[in-house]
Amino acid sequence: MTETPAPLRDSAFVQALFDVVIPPSDDGKLPGAGSLGLASTLAAQLEADPVFGPPVQAGLQAVYNAALARDPAGFAALPPQARVEVVESQLGAHPMLMIGLTLHLYPAYYQHPRVLEGLGEPPRPPFPEGYDLEPTDPHLLEHLRTQPRT
Amino acid sequence: MANEPVGVLIVGAGASGAAFAWRIADMGLRVLCLEQGPWVKQSDYPSNNIDWESRGMGPFATSPNIRKLPADYPVNEQDSAISPLMFNAVGGSTILWAAHFPRFTPRDFRVKSDDGVADDWPIDYQTLEPYFAINDRMMGVSGLPGDPAYPYHEPPMPPLPLGKSGNVVAAGFQKLGWHWWPSDSAVTSREYEGRAPCINLGSCISGCAQGAKASTDITYWPAALRKGVEIRTGCRVREVTVRPDGMADGVLYYDEEGALQEQKAEIVVLACNGIGTPRLLLNSKSPQHPDGLANSSGLVGKNLMFHPYAAILGIFDEPLGGRRGPTGCSLWSHQFYETDRSRGFVRGYSFEAVRGFAPAQTSLWGMARGFVPWGEGHHQGFARIYDRTTGLLAITEDLPEEANTVTLDPELTDSHGIPAPKVNYRLSENSQKMLAHAVERAKEALTAAGAVETLAEPLMSAAGWHLMGTARMGKDPKTSVVNEWGRAHDARNLFIIDGSIFVTAGGVNPTSTIQALALYVADSIKKNIETLFD
Numbered sequence: 239m240t241e242t243p244a245p246l247r248d249s250a251f252v253q254a255l256f257d258v259v260i261p262p263s264d265d266g267k268l269p270g271a272g273s274l275g276l277a278s279t280l281a282a283q284l285e286a287d288p289v290f291g292p293p294v295q296a297g298l299q300a301v302y303n304a305a306l307a308r309d310p311a312g313f314a315a316l317p318p319q320a321r322v323e324v325v326e327s328q329l330g331a332h333p334m335l336m337i338g339l340t341l342h343l344y345p346a347y348y349q350h351p352r353v354l355e356g357l358g359e360p361p362r363p364p365f366p367e368g369y370d371l372e373p374t375d376p377h378l379l380e381h382l383r384t385q386p387r388t
Numbered sequence: 389m390a391n392e393p394v395g396v397l398i399v400g401a402g403a404s405g406a407a408f409a410w411r412i413a414d415m416g417l418r419v420l421c422l423e424q425g426p427w428v429k430q431s432d433y434p435s436n437n438i439d440w441e442s443r444g445m446g447p448f449a450t451s452p453n454i455r456k457l458p459a460d461y462p463v464n465e466q467d468s469a470i471s472p473l474m475f476n477a478v479g480g481s482t483i484l485w486a487a488h489f490p491r492f493t494p495r496d497f498r499v500k501s502d503d504g505v506a507d508d509w510p511i512d513y514q515t516l517e518p519y520f521a522i523n524d525r526m527m528g529v530s531g532l533p534g535d536p537a538y539p540y541h542e543p544p545m546p547p548l549p550l551g552k553s554g555n556v557v558a559a560g561f562q563k564l565g566w567h568w569w570p571s572d573s574a575v576t577s578r579e580y581e582g583r584a585p586c587i588n589l590g591s592c593i594s595g596c597a598q599g600a601k602a603s604t605d606i607t608y609w610p611a612a613l614r615k616g617v618e619i620r621t622g623c624r625v626r627e628v629t630v631r632p633d634g635m636a637d638g639v640l641y642y643d644e645e646g647a648l649q650e651q652k653a654e655i656v657v658l659a660c661n662g663i664g665t666p667r668l669l670l671n672s673k674s675p676q677h678p679d680g681l682a683n684s685s686g687l688v689g690k691n692l693m694f695h696p697y698a699a700i701l702g703i704f705d706e707p708l709g710g711r712r713g714p715t716g717c718s719l720w721s722h723q724f725y726e727t728d729r730s731r732g733f734v735r736g737y738s739f740e741a742v743r744g745f746a747p748a749q750t751s752l753w754g755m756a757r758g759f760v761p762w763g764e765g766h767h768q769g770f771a772r773i774y775d776r777t778t779g780l781l782a783i784t785e786d787l788p789e790e791a792n793t794v795t796l797d798p799e800l801t802d803s804h805g806i807p808a809p810k811v812n813y814r815l816s817e818n819s820q821k822m823l824a825h826a827v828e829r830a831k832e833a834l835t836a837a838g839a840v841e842t843l844a845e846p847l848m849s850a851a852g853w854h855l856m857g858t859a860r861m862g863k864d865p866k867t868s869v870v871n872e873w874g875r876a877h878d879a880r881n882l883f884i885i886d887g888s889i890f891v892t893a894g895g896v897n898p899t900s901t902i903q904a905l906a907l908y909v910a911d912s913i914k915k916n917i918e919t920l921f922d
């Protein structure tokens with residue numbers, strides 16, 4: 239079994255970085271991605287992704303190191319704007335970092351029960367309860383009834 | 389293990405194989421179907437889980453090259469503008485299909501006579517009409533009778549509700565005075581023969597856990613099994629074997645344990661779809677059929693047709709119900725279906741209204757399109773498009789061209805070492821013009837419906853849902869592979885019943901017509917059984 243890469247094992251780093259990617263919403267309805275405990279899911283997905291896994295992991299390591307170079311306390315200790323700057327400073331050398339990371343992080347975030355609730359969606363699988371659908375507008379049907387038959 | 393010879397051996401348990409098996413079962417012959425995939429449990433479908441969107445992109449992805457399940461074979465699509473999509477299991481691609489269920493129109497069968505292009509079919513709409521009706525009953529179709537684009541027919545169930553997005557789009561078409569009609573849909577709108585009604589899961593294309601969508605594992609197969617048809621799963625056919633006289637003798641297949649088995653049969657029927665069937669024929673070389681079975685015309689694997697699709701999306705200012713509802717079943721339009729040479733192309737296309745995106749799909753689509761950035765602005769970007777989009781798919785008629793092919797890849801094989809198919813497909817100029825026209829018209833319709841912005845994917849590459857033409861039917865053995873009732877010209881006891889035998893593609897989804905053909909071929913065999921082997 240391969241080991242989870244160092245940055246993804248550092249929960250303070252993960253939380254701070256994921257919150258940079260998807261911060262909490264201003265109205266407080268939607269959590270930041272860092273607070274959802276997605277690190278192990280993401281680590282497993284990146285491990286299994288031969289295309290984006292390696293460049294994302296390399297990029298994460300670079301962000302991790304760049305933050306340490308800036309502040310020995312690491313990425314999580316930086317003020318919000320500085321965190322963004324550190325991430326951006328690495329994108330030139332690691333152009334796949336954000337593409338690959340969001341490709342995995344966005345779906346994980348938007349299928350989390352707390353996020354679904356924040357969006358006003360029921361936090362459950364579609365089956366077995368299903369959903370209601372607006373009926374067909376009777377005026378539209380009325381129009382169809384006047385069509386000539388073939 | 390010695391396998392008892394059977395009367396009828398069907399390869400492939402998808403849309404066509406299932407319909408055929410049910411129809412042929414009462415002929416008094418032993419009927420066996422070999423299927424490389426398994427039975428899929430409804431409890432395994434993604435929509436049983438909260439992360440259904442991710443699961444739909446993995447083990448239930450529409451491309452076998454992404455899924456890579458044991459039942460799948462790889463397809464070399466490197467030289468194809470469109471990726472072929474399918475599912476390999478009992479039910480075949482109907483496990484994942486959207487169940488949008490238009491029939492071909494009468495004119496689709498005579499494009500040469502009407503428009504001077506491609507070829508006429510050797511059969512017509514009237515021949516298939518009774519089979520369309522039987523098939524609608526067996527699959528369970530919901531729809532509204534009276535569409536002026538079609539000869540009058542009555543689907544067995546009332547139409548599905550359009551939902552908010554369908555109502556909005558329909559109003560747009562109406563405003564422009566353009567044809568639209570609620571789709572015929574192979575989805576239950578009420579309880580139907582033991583199937584529960586649709587509850588709008590919105591996950592049709594990763595399997596219907598409710599059983600409301602008509603995949604043939606829950607429609608035809610139970611009925612066929614009750615009639616005594618046997619189905620063996622996990623059995624991948626390597627080749628069709630032939631007798632010294634060149635007639636089909638049976639097949640060689642790998643069973644579930646990977647052991648090579650021989651199965652003899654009086655009649656062999658191929659239902660492996662427009663990619664799998666030519667692959668199997670080309671893999672069945674013998675001294676009697678040196679270029680592959682049934683290939684004296686050289687047309688096996690040629691004339692591959694997809695339907696080139698464009699996707700056009702509108703962004704609206706109001707909530708539209710998101711993904712909820714049957715994904716691809718809402719309404720259709722035949723406004724631009726027939727040839728109008730002033731448009732600069734021949735033949736035409738239909739529109740199919742689709743629904744919006746679920747949350748994860750919204751985020752990914754939004755990211756790709758630059759709407760949903762990471763960091764600041766993320767939530768505003770997401771909110772702008774979430775539950776605010778709906779769209780149209782344009783399904784354009786692809787005309788047959790011999791250069792669009794399925795051949796055998798010289799290197800790529802499946803897990804049994806059987807040569808895999810290679811697809812070469814190039815978009816014709818006619819299709820390009822048609823797609824461009826469709827994009828503009830769809831934008832017009834969505835704008836009329838109230839869209840504040842429209843966006844288009846002018847050619848959807850991951851949209852090879854419809855696989856047709858690679859073993860076409862016709863009366864002349866020099867220019868076709870099977871005759872007008874699906875019998876191979878070169879082997880009188882070999883039949884093909886899937887989309888391979890299509891002469892032209894129409895501008896609508898093909899499965900209603902594929903299944904009607906399969907039923908018709910079954911009845912033709914019954915009718916001609918006395919002289920079948922003469």
Ligand SMILES: Cc1cc2nc3c(=O)[nH]c(=O)nc-3n(C[C@H](O)[C@H](O)[C@H](O)COP(=O)(O)OP(=O)(O)OC[C@H]3O[C@@H](n4cnc5c(N)ncnc54)[C@H](O)[C@@H]3O)c2cc1C
Nearest residue numbers: 400402403404424476480481485486487488625886897899
């Ligand atoms: C995502 C998606 C959405 C779609 N939506 C629609 C829609 O809305 N409307 C519509 O009309 N059509 C739709 N289609 C297309 C529709 O599913 C197909 O037209 C239809 O299923 C084709 O039927 P078939 O019998 O030819 O092949 P399939 O249903 O593909 O079945 C072929 C079967 O043969 C088996 N097989 C192949 N080779 C072998 C072998 N060597 N040995 C043993 N078994 C073998 C396969 O495992 C498979 O089960 C969609 C398809 C997809 C993938």
